[in-house]
Amino acid sequence: MTAAGAHSSPENPTASYIEESVEWLQAAAAPWSPSPSRCLVADFGLCQLYRYPALVDTDTSTSTIAARNVLFIVYAMVNTASILDLRDKLSIIQRLQWLGLTIYLMEWVPPQSSQSNIGLAEYLEQSLHRCVEKACQDSAADRLNLMGVCQGGVFSLCYAAMYPERVRSLVPVVTPINFHTENDTLSRWVRYVPLDELMVSGMNIPGQMLAQVFIMLKPMSLSVKKYLDIAKRSRQGTEDAEIAETFMAMEQWIHNTPDQPAACFKDFVEKFYQQNALYHSSLHLAGRAVDLRQPNIPTLNIYAKNDHLVPPESSKALQELIPAHCYHSLEIPTGHIGMFVSQKSLNYVPQAIADFIRQV
Incomplete structure (x- = not known):
């Protein structure tokens, strides 16, 4: 008989397989590295411009790159553009390269405290406009096909309205247009953020604070559930290295x-989330009217059916603003991030983009 109160604790199987899965995942962790084919074209301080050359030569009759084979990508300031070139088999940029497109990617440089007072209009002038001009020079193209992702899609649409002579076609992807749609949880939150209380002289908005906001949109599936799911895979013996690495x-x-x-953050929230100025055609940047009804630029609007960050209704509102003969759309049965990492999307979206800009 054992001593009073003494007993052997039964093994906790859940804790055990979670610990095992943690070890499995930690072993798979590795720093992100971009495609070896990319090279830096220009560094403008606020942003950097990279070129990813086509991996298939489609311009055999000339030494220059045809405009139909050049795609300029504008990503959002939130998170990083590495999601577009995440891994060898999960890279929408690589898929586009193999379709014969030369890609120019504008990457935002994390801001310094000295840049906290630069507004949205100045940011776009000092970054996006300079990168487009440099990409035109580098590719010998007069106009570019602009693909914008999420907030970057908003930037690309604004740029096209301000500089239509530089834009050949537009491909906004998971891009919000009407920021006041009924099922837009993020918008309902952001509309009532006391922006002045967040503004501290010489300080920027902490990225980790925004990361927590995005997680709270789907707290269970973006935190606890995904870890339990991956632990379950480990317990079932599906410890595939590729699953863990991804x-x-x-x-x-x-x-x-x-x-x-x-x-810049304050300007964006006020003008788009609070005033909904883009959708109401009342937006002005750098003294220019930003009216999407004016430029006649062929546009392929790609949105995700199950997007919790940018509801489909928000993206589809673009059809109300762009001339009918210029508007094309493509709905993909995936989520916001799935647009760039799901195999179904990767097997379809890059080809649709390539076909569209070559038909313009």
């Missing part, structure tokens, strides 16, 4: 949320 690459991307330039 999971950890996604985790690193999710939590690598750079700080946001304070004045």
Whole structure:
């Protein structure tokens, strides 16, 4: 008989397989590295411009790159553009390269405290406009096909309205247009953020604070559930190295949320989320009217059917603003991030983009 109160604790199987799965995942963690084919074209301080050359030569009759084979990508300031080139088999950029497109990617540089007072209009002038001009020079193209992702899609649409002579076609992807749709949880939150209380002289908006906001939109599935799911896979013996490497690459991307330039962030929230100025055609930047009804630029609007960050209704509102003969759309049965990492999307979206810009 054992001593009073003494007993052997039964093994906790749940804790055991979670510990095992943690070891499995930690072993798969590796720093992100971009495609070896990319090279730096220009560094403008606020942003950097990279070129990813086509991996298939489609311009055999000339030494220059045909405009139909050049795609300029504008990503959002939130998170990083590495999601577009996450891993060898999960890279929408690589898929586009293999379709014969030369890609120019504008990457935002995390802001310094000295840049906290730069507003949205100045940011776009000093970054996006300069990168487009440089990409035109580098590719010998007069106009570019612009693909914008989420907030970057908003930037690309604004740019096209301000500089239509530089834009050949537009491909906004998971891009919000009407920021006041009924099922837009993020918008309902952001509309009532006391922006002045967030603004501290010489300080930017912490990226980790924004990361937590995005997680709280789907707290269970974006936190507890995904860890239990991956632990379950480990327990079932499906410890495939590729599964673990992809999971950890996604985790690193999710939590690598750079700080946001304070004045630019404030301008964006006020003009788009609070005033809904883009949708109401009342937006002005750098003294220019930003009216999407004016430029006649062929547009392929790609949105995700199950998007919890940018509801489909928000993206589809673009059809109300762009001339009918210029508007084309494509709905993909995936979520916001699935647009760039799900195999179904990767097997279809890059080809649709390539076909569209070559038919313009």
